[in-house]
Amino acid sequence: MRSHETFRVQDAPLRPLxxxxxxxxxxxRALWTMLLLMCPLIGYSFFQAVSLYGEASAAGLxxxxxAASLSPLDGVLVPTLGASYVAVTLLFPFVAIRVLGQExxxxxxxxxxxxxxxxxxxxxxxxxAVLAAWVLSSVPAFSALAIWRMLDGHLFxxxxxxxxxxxxxxxxxxxxxxxxxxxxxxxAATAAIVTLAFTIGSWVLDFTVAGHPGVLDWIARLSLTxxxxxFEQGLLSAGLVVGIGTxxxxxxxxxxxxxxxxxxxxxxxxxSLVCVLAAAIIFGLATQIRFSVDVTEDQRNSFPVADxxxxxxxxxxLVVTIHLAAEDPRYADLQRNVLAKLxxxxxNLSIRLAGGRQNLAASTxxxxxxxxxxxxxSRSDISRSTSPREILPLLYGxxxxxxxxxxxxSDYPGYPLVAGGQLTLLWFFCGLPLCIAFACWxxxxxxxxxxxxxxxxxx
Amino acid sequence: xxxxxxxxxxxxxxxxxxxLPVEAACVSEQADDQTLLRVDSIxxxxxxxxxxxxxxxxxxxxEIVGIIGPNGAGKTTVLxxxxxxxxxxxxxxxxxxxxxxPSLRREAMFYLPDGVxxxxxxxxxxxxxxxxxxxxxxxxxxxxxIQAVGLTPVLHKRVHSLSKGYGRxxxxxxxxxxPHALLLMDEPFDGxxxxxxxxxxxxxxxxAAMGRxxxxxxxxxxxxxxxxxxxxxxxxxxxxxxGTLNDLRARTGLTSGSLEDIFLALT
Numbered sequence: 001m002r003s004h005e006t007f008r009v010q011d012a013p014l015r016p017l018x019x020x021x022x023x024x025x026x027x028x029r030a031l032w033t034m035l036l037l038m039c040p041l042i043g044y045s046f047f048q049a050v051s052l053y054g055e056a057s058a059a060g061l062x063x064x065x066x067a068a069s070l071s072p073l074d075g076v077l078v079p080t081l082g083a084s085y086v087a088v089t090l091l092f093p094f095v096a097i098r099v100l101g102q103e104x105x106x107x108x109x110x111x112x113x114x115x116x117x118x119x120x121x122x123x124x125x126x127x128x129a130v131l132a133a134w135v136l137s138s139v140p141a142f143s144a145l146a147i148w149r150m151l152d153g154h155l156f157x158x159x160x161x162x163x164x165x166x167x168x169x170x171x172x173x174x175x176x177x178x179x180x181x182x183x184x185x186x187x188a189a190t191a192a193i194v195t196l197a198f199t200i201g202s203w204v205l206d207f208t209v210a211g212h213p214g215v216l217d218w219i220a221r222l223s224l225t226x227x228x229x230x231f232e233q234g235l236l237s238a239g240l241v242v243g244i245g246t247x248x249x250x251x252x253x254x255x256x257x258x259x260x261x262x263x264x265x266x267x268x269x270x271x272s273l274v275c276v277l278a279a280a281i282i283f284g285l286a287t288q289i290r291f292s293v294d295v296t297e298d299q300r301n302s303f304p305v306a307d308x309x310x311x312x313x314x315x316x317x318l319v320v321t322i323h324l325a326a327e328d329p330r331y332a333d334l335q336r337n338v339l340a341k342l343x344x345x346x347x348n349l350s351i352r353l354a355g356g357r358q359n360l361a362a363s364t365x366x367x368x369x370x371x372x373x374x375x376x377x378s379r380s381d382i383s384r385s386t387s388p389r390e391i392l393p394l395l396y397g398x399x400x401x402x403x404x405x406x407x408x409x410s411d412y413p414g415y416p417l418v419a420g421g422q423l424t425l426l427w428f429f430c431g432l433p434l435c436i437a438f439a440c441w442x443x444x445x446x447x448x449x450x451x452x453x454x455x456x457x458x459x
Numbered sequence: 460x461x462x463x464x465x466x467x468x469x470x471x472x473x474x475x476x477x478x479l480p481v482e483a484a485c486v487s488e489q490a491d492d493q494t495l496l497r498v499d500s501i502x503x504x505x506x507x508x509x510x511x512x513x514x515x516x517x518x519x520x521x522e523i524v525g526i527i528g529p530n531g532a533g534k535t536t537v538l539x540x541x542x543x544x545x546x547x548x549x550x551x552x553x554x555x556x557x558x559x560x561p562s563l564r565r566e567a568m569f570y571l572p573d574g575v576x577x578x579x580x581x582x583x584x585x586x587x588x589x590x591x592x593x594x595x596x597x598x599x600x601x602x603x604x605i606q607a608v609g610l611t612p613v614l615h616k617r618v619h620s621l622s623k624g625y626g627r628x629x630x631x632x633x634x635x636x637x638p639h640a641l642l643l644m645d646e647p648f649d650g651x652x653x654x655x656x657x658x659x660x661x662x663x664x665x666x667a668a669m670g671r672x673x674x675x676x677x678x679x680x681x682x683x684x685x686x687x688x689x690x691x692x693x694x695x696x697x698x699x700x701x702g703t704l705n706d707l708r709a710r711t712g713l714t715s716g717s718l719e720d721i722f723l724a725l726t
Contacts, residue, residue, distance in 0.1 A: 012593060013592065013593065013595065015592070016588075016589055016592035016593050017593070019589070019592075020578075020589045023581060023585060024578065024580075024581075027580035027581060028580065102579075103577075103578075106575065106576055106577060106578075106579055107572055107574065107575035107576070107577070108575060108576075108577035108578055110544055110570070110572050110575065111571075111572075111575065111577055111633065113544060113565070114542065114544070114565040114569055114570060115565075115593055116565070116566070116593070116594075260544075261544045261545065262539075262542075262543045262544040262545055262546055262561055262562075263546060264546045446582050446584060446585075446615055447582065447584050447585045447588060449584065449588060449598075450582065450584040450614065450615065452598070453584055453587075453588075453598075453601060453602065453605065453614060454584075454611065454614050454615070456598065456602040
C-alpha cells in the first residue's frame with residue numbers, strides 16, 4: 001500500500017529549486033545574446049577609454065601636476081562600466097523577465113506554485129538566478145578590468161569594488177523590477193514594456209528634468225540613473241544602499257504578492273498597499289541616514305585630512321544660506337566642492353536656498369544674488385566663492401579656530417599610463433565571443449545523471 | 460445534491476501548522492472513512508457569467524473519479540478551484556472531514572493542468588530530476604516512474620521537442636513523482652491513441668490500487684467509461700449527476716445505457 005505522506009513546506013530542499021532556476025537562466029538565449037552584444041559594446045568603450053586616458057597621460061608624464069588629475073576611476077572604470085550600465089538598462093530586463101515570464105507563459109508556474117515552497121522562497125530563488133545572470137553578464141566588464149591590470153594600469157581596490165557594488169545593486173534593482181513586471185503581466189512582452197518603462201523612462205526623466213528646481217528636481221531624484229552616480233563619485237553611502245536595498249526588497253515583495261494565481265485581486269491589492277507603505281517608511285528613514293565613506297584614493301569627496309579633523313570638532317550648528325538659483329552652475333560647483341563635503345563631516349549643518357528654488361531668470365535681479373551666507377552660532381559671514389580654499393578659512397574664522405597646517409605627503413600622485421589598446425579589441429570582438437559561444441554550447445549538454453537514468457530505465 | 464453527504468463537521472479547520480491527517484487517506488474498510496475530499500457549494504463567476512454554480516461532490520480514497528462534461532462545462536475550473544490556484548466566490552473543501560483552506564490544498568493534492576509543457580528548453584531527464592529532488596525521491600523511484608509511463612525513449616530530448624503524447628507522459632510522470640494522496644488531472648488522455656490510453660489506464664489503476672486517488676477531467680465519454688470508478692456529470696457549471704455507471708443507469712432508467720446515453724438524458 002502506498003504511503004500517503006504529504007510534503008510540507010518546511011521539508012522542501014532549496015538546492016533543487018536554485019539549480020532549476022540557474023539552468024533556466026542558462027538555457028535561455030536571452031542571456032547568451034546579451035553577453036555577445038556586451039562584448040563589442042564594453043570592448044569598444046574600454047578601448048576608447050584607454051586611448052583617451054593614454055593621450056591625457058602623455059602630457060601627464062611630463063608634469064606631476066597634470067598627472068595628479070589622472071585617475072583610472074574616472075578615466076577608465078566609469079566609462080567602461082558605463083557601457084555595462086547601458087546594457088543592463090536595455091537588455092538585462094529581457095534576461096530577468098525570462099526567470100518568471102517563461103514559466104508563466106508555458107503554464108509551468110501552475111506546477112511551480114504547487115511545489116512545497118513559499119511564494120517568497122520562489123521569488124528569492126528567482127532573484128538569486130537574476131544575481132547569477134548579472135555576474136555572468138558582467139564577464140566582459142571583469143575581463144576589461146583584468147586587461148587594464150595586465151596593461152600595468154592602476155586599480156585602487158576600495159573604489160573599484162565600490163563601483164562594482166553599485167552596478168550590482170543597479171542590476172538587482174532592474175532584476176527586481178523585471179520580476180515584479182513579469183508577475184503582474186500575462187505575457188513576457190508586456191512585462192518587457194513595463195520594465196523598460198521603468199529603466200528607459202527614468203533615463204529620459206534624468207535627461208529632461210534634472211537640474212530643474214522644485215518638484216521636477218524631486219522627480220528627477222527618483223530616476224534609476226541616480227543610483228550609480230554616488231558610486232561613480234567614489235562614495236559608499238549607507239542611506240543610498242539602504243534605499244536601493246529597500247527598493248529591491250519592495251519590488252520582490254510585490255512580485256511575491258502578485259505571482260500566486262489562486263489569490264483574489266482584492267487581497268493582492270491590500271497586500272501590495274502594505275508593501276508599498278512599508279517600503280515608503282523605510283525610504284523615509286533611509287533619507288535620514290547621512291553616513292557615507294569616501295572610498296576614493298584621492299579622497300575627492302572629502303576635505304584634506306587635517307581640515308576634516310578640525311571641522312569634525314565644530315559642535316555648533318552651521319547654517320548656509322545660498323542666494324543662487326538651483327540651476328546656476330555656481331550652485332552645482334558649490335554643492336560638489338564644498339557643501340557635499342561639509343555634509344559628510346559636520347554633524348549640525350543646514351543648507352537653505354534663499355527664495356526657495358525659484359528659477360534663474362527670477363533670481364538674478366536680486367541684489368544679493370550670488371551671495372552665500374555662513375552663520376555659525378551667533379556669527380556670520382558672506383562669500384561669493386565656491387572654492388574650499390576660500391570658504392574653509394572663512395569657517396575657521398567664524399568658529400575662531402586656527403586653520404590646520406597642511407599634512408605633507410598626502411597628495412594624490414595620479415596614475416598616467418600610455419597603453420595601446422588595439423589588441424584588446426581582438427579579445428572583445430573575437431576571443432571573448434568565442435569563449436561565450438563555447439560556454440553556451442557546454443550549457444546545452446545533458447545533465448550528469450542522464451546516462452545513469454537511461455541505463456536504469458531501459459527494460 | 461446527488462451523492463453528497465452533508466455533515467456538520469465539528470473539527471476545526473486545518474491550520475498552517477496542523478499536520479494534514481493524510482495517513483488516514485489510505486483506503487479504509489469503513490465507509491465513512493472513505494470520504495477523502497468533500498466539496499461543498501463551489502460558486503465561481505467571471506463578471507456576469509456563472510461558471511460554477513453550487514458544485515458539490517465527494518471523493519473517496521483510492522478511487523478514480525471522472526469529471527465528465529462537454530467543452531466549457533467548467534471541468535478545468537473545478538480542478539483549479541480545488542487545487543487552490545483559482546479563487547472561487549464561495550465554496551468549502553473538506554479533507555477527511557476538516558476544512559482545507561486554498562493555501563493548504565497543495566499539501567494534500569497535486570494538479571496537472573492541460574496543455575502545459577514545463578521547462579521547454581530543458582532535457583526530460585532534468586525536469587524529472589528536479590521534481591524528484593524536490594520530493595527527495597530515490598533513483599529507483601525515478602526509474603520506476605520513467606518505466607511506468609514509458610518515457611525512456613525520450614529522456615535525452617528537450618521538452619519542446621516532445622510529441623503531444625510524450626508531453627502528456629512527462630506530465631503524468633511529474634504527477635506520479637509527487638507524494639500526494641490525490642492527483643487532479645485535466646484531460647489526461649488527450650493526444651493518446653487507444654493502445655496508449657490502455658497503457659496509461661493501467662498505470663493509473665496500479666497507482667489507485669496502491670492507495671492514490673485520481674480525479675480526472677475528461678470530455679471523451681468513452682475514455683471516461685473505460686477508466687473511471689465514479690462519475691461527476693457536469694454541464695453549464697452545474698453537477699447533473701454523481702455516482703457509478705450503475706447508479707446513474709438506475710437513476711435515469713437506462714439499464715443498459717452507455718455513459719453517453721446517461722449524460723444526454725441528464726443534461
